[in-house]
Amino acid sequence: QSVLTQPPSVSGAPGQRVTIPCAGTSSNIGAGYDVHWYQQRPGTAPKLIIFGNVNRASGVPDRFSGSKSGTSGSLAISGLQAEDEADYYCQSYDNSLSAFYVFGTGTKVTVL
């Protein structure tokens, strides 16, 4: 029931920069609602890393950055490290009848 669309996977070598897009619609991101990002390592609960489009959560390295434009959001990871290998989900608020809190389809980041 994911309303926000993400690529299934992205990959990069250590030290490289990867970007994860999050495509929404006019009832969520395009309506002005914030985009948030979560990191989920295997077998663990998700962890908030970016909130309010661009704000890093407490303790999150500045290698992680977020942005938003129009109906899309984006997460960038620069200086990719092995510990960044995880699933990443975007999330926003939706004012249609589908759901209030909507998540992205998730992206698996692989460090080559």
Place this chain on the structure above:
Amino acid sequence: QVQLQESGPGVVKPSETLSLKCTASDYSVNFDYYWGWIRQSPGKGLEWIGNLYHNGGSDYNPSLKSRVTISLETSKTQFSLKLTSVTAADTAVYYCVRGDADFACVVHWGLGTLVRVSS
């Protein structure tokens, strides 16, 4: 840093009611936050179930609304999830969460508990 812990049966029979509780290390009333539940089916993405607000209000995912109740326990240090008439599609890891009401994002997550619907 609030700690959240889910508890409840790991197996529920089809057509029965799934009941989970969440214990929070800090349940002080704060209108800046809300409490809620999110689930994740095996190998799948995240699905919002619903929120409980300190003013007593609640919001539920429309696709689950007819079967879901989130409420504050009488101890006032726990909140609960009840999902009726479960099917195999309700098999998932269930997370209790605390969210930021202003940003509408989830700040704290429980460890999660796997609930299987099976006869």
